[in-house]
């Protein structure tokens with residue numbers, strides 16, 4: 001079977017901050033492909049370039065050198081308008097969930113639906129409630145974020161990121177502020193929804209307790225992609241192990 005086009009295809013990507021004498025290279029010759037439905041976890045020490053790479057993939061920063069394709073569309077040289085269109089096709093989940101405090105759980109999700117396409121309000125409400133139910137918040141639909149736990153707030157953020165069925169979700173430390181069980185719940189919900197919808201997830205984390213949800217783990221080190229496990233236990237490895245046991 002032929003493999004589909006990757007959702008993300010990065011080739012020989014370099015990135016720099018500063019200019020003139022202060023110019024400093026932050027990313028070095030990054031090569032990475034992410035396919036539909038894949039969950040990729042990115043780890044690496046602080047300052048290794050993870051957030052920079054995530055922001056380039058998310059169309060939040062302009063690509064300077066190399067090639068970065070989102071759904072076959074080249075982002076090197078893309079206009080601001082093109083980047084806006086790309087951002088519309090991506091769900092973002094950040095450590096600080098960025099919910100609006102004066103809106104209820106449902107209204108926070110509904111806003112994402114209404115910003116994205118011209119749907120009737122009743123349909124936007126129905127979609128938002130269905131998504132909040134999918135993340136287990138059916139009893140909390142009309143609550144304000146301040147009256148919910150950290151894990152529940154993060155589940156609203158997941159519902160908001162996934163409600164438009166984006167091909168890609170970018171998550172930066174989504175479990176950082178959560179206790180062990182809530183963090184686990186949150187990533188398992190992300191995993192289930194991603195598999196159901198065929199969404200790819202790129203998740204940056206320092207949280208070793210959630211590595212097992214990944215199809216692949218990539219590791220950044222000093223601006224280089226130091227390690228890329230094509231799968232956590234490759235078929236080849238498990239085959240060899242079986243033969244020898």
Ligand SMILES: Nc1ncnc2c1ncn2[C@@H]1O[C@H](COP(=O)(O)OP(=O)(O)OP(=O)(O)O)[C@@H](O)[C@H]1O
Nearest residue numbers: 017018026044045046047048049050051052053220
């Ligand atoms: N806007 C900026 N201008 C100049 N330098 C920056 C800027 N943003 C980040 N850097 C530098 O680029 C390097 C990579 O930063 P980045 O935030 O991508 O790392 P990170 O791996 O995400 O770190 P952390 O895990 O702490 O979030 C760091 O040395 C940082 O100081």
